[in-house]
Amino acid sequence: MDKGITLLNVAGFTVGDTLLELSYLVSALLFVVGLKMLSHPETARRGNLWAFGGMALAMLTTILLHKDGEGKGISLTNIWIILAAIGVGAAIGWMVARRVKMTAMPQLVSLFNATGGGASMLVALLEYPAAAAGDVGSIIVTVLGLIIGSIAFSGSLIAFGKLDGRVGDIMKPFMTYINLVLMVLTFGLGAYIVASPNPPTEMGWAIYALFGLSLVYGVMFVMPIGGADMPVVISLLNSFTGIAAAMAGFIYNNQAMILGGILVGAAGMILTLLMCKAMNRSLINVIIGSFGGGVSAAGGEQGTIKEITLSDAAVLLSYSQRIVIIPGYGLAVAQAQHITQELEELLEGKDVDVKYAIHPVAGRMPGHMNVLLAEADVPYEKLVEMDDINPDMPNVDVAIVVGANDVVNPAAYNDPGSPIYGMPIIDAHLAKNIIIMKRGMGKGYAGIENELFFNDKTRMLFGDAKNSIQKLVTEIKTM
C-alpha cells in the first residue's frame, strides 16, 4: 500500500515513472476518443475497442512500472496474484457477457455497474488508513469514494434484483423520510470523519460504520423506485460509479483514473437528465419517487372498450399503407421482438410501409427498445425517434401499440391532474386506427387510466404479445 499518500506529486524524475505517467496520458486520451466514437453509429464499435485498448494499456503499465512510496516495484509473486485475480474476473465477465440473453441486458448492465462500484468501495476502504496519515484532501476523497462507491454497489445490486424480478418495489410514503434521514446520517458521519480531531487510527469504527450506512442507504435509495423510472436510476448509478472511480484516482493521484471516472460521471449524468426530460420530471422527483401512489381517479367518462378479432386485424393491417409499431416494456417481457420483426417483414412484402416509434424511456434502461429490436435484425433506419415520428402520425393508417402504455397516454396533453401531465408522448391517438396489444386491462406503471384505450379509433387485442402477433402472422399468411 502506498505510504504517505498525497494529492501533490513531488516525486523525482525516473524513466519508469515517466513512462507510466505517459501511458496514463495515452489511456486517458483513448477513453475520450473511444467515448466520442461510441456516440456515433458508424464508429461506435471501434470506439469501444479503443477505450478497451486504453484500459488494457493502463493495466499493463501499472503492473510493470508502478512503484510504491519507497520506490519498490511490484514483486513477481504479487504479479502472479494480480494476474490470477484478473484471469478469474475476465473469464467470468467474458462468459456472462457472451451468454446472457439480450432481453436480460438491463440486469446485466446493472450487475456490471455494481462490480465497478464495489471495486471502488473496497479500494477506498483499504486505502483509508494510508489516506488518514496524509492531508485533509486525501481523507475527503477517500470518504467520498467509500460513500459513493458503496451506494453504487448496493443500489445497483437492488436495481439488478428488481429488473430480474427477484426484488419487488417497496413504496411507502414514510420511506422518503427514512431515506432523507439516512442521507443526512451518511454524509454527516462522513463529514465527522473528515473534521474529527481524533487521530485517524482511532477512526476505524467510524469508517466501518460509514461503510455499512452507505450500503444501507444504497439499498433504500433504489428500493422505492418503480419500474418505469429504471432508465433514470440505471444511468444515475452508472454516473456514481464513475465518480467513485475518480475519487479513488485522487487517492493515487492517478490522472487516467480521475479523467476516466469524471468523464463517465458527467456522461452518465447527462444521460440521466435526458431520461428525466423524456418523462418531464425532475431528478429529485424521480429519486423521492412520488410517482405511483395516491393517484386521483381522473377521467370519469371512460367509454367502452372495443376488441378486434384476429382476422379483422389481419385485414386491416394488410390493406394499410403506413403502419407504425410502438413497442414498450411489454415487448421485452413477452420476448416478442423476433415475431414482431417477422410481422414487419410480412407486411413489407405486401407493400406496407412499417416503422417503429421509439420513446426515449420505453423499457427499463436508456435505449432498451433499440437493443431488443436490433437483436431481432430490425434495421436501425426503421427505428424512428419520438420527435421525428410525431409530425407524421396523422398520416399513419394503423398504430400498433405493443406492451406500451404510459408513453402513448394522451392524458399527458389534456389532463393537468394526471401524474404524467406534460410528459412527451408518441402521438398514437392521431393515427387513423389504433390497435393495442395488451395482456389485460391492467394499468401502466403510473397506475392511471389510459383514455387511448377508450378512443373510438382504438381496437384492443388482448393476450400475450408474442402469442397474439404469432397468430396475427399466421392469419395474414393464410389470407
Add this chain to the structure above:
Amino acid sequence: MEQILQYFFEYKEAIFIIALSIFLGIEVISNVPAVLHTPLMSGANAISGVIIIGGIILVGHADLSGFSLELVLGILALIFGTLNVVGGFAVTDRMLEMFKKKKK
C-alpha cells in the same frame, strides 16, 4: 476564506482536471442518438472500471508474509474491477455487433 483559497491553490491541478473532464464528458456525448443510449451507457460503465488500477496497486504492494483481510479484499476488488472492465466492453461489443450487421 483564506483557508479555502489555500485549498484551491494546493489542489489546483486536480480542480482543473475535474472541471475540464466534466465539460469534456458533457461535450463528448451530447447529441448522442437514442439508438446508442444502451451501448454508450454500458461502454462508459466499462470505462469506470478504471478503478482496477487501484486494485492492481493495492494487491501489487500488499504484504504477502501472512494471511490478511486486506489482501483478500484487495483481490476481491481486482476481480470486481476486471468483471466490470471485461464484461462491460465485451457486452458493449456484442450489442454493437448486432447494430452493425443490419447495415449491409
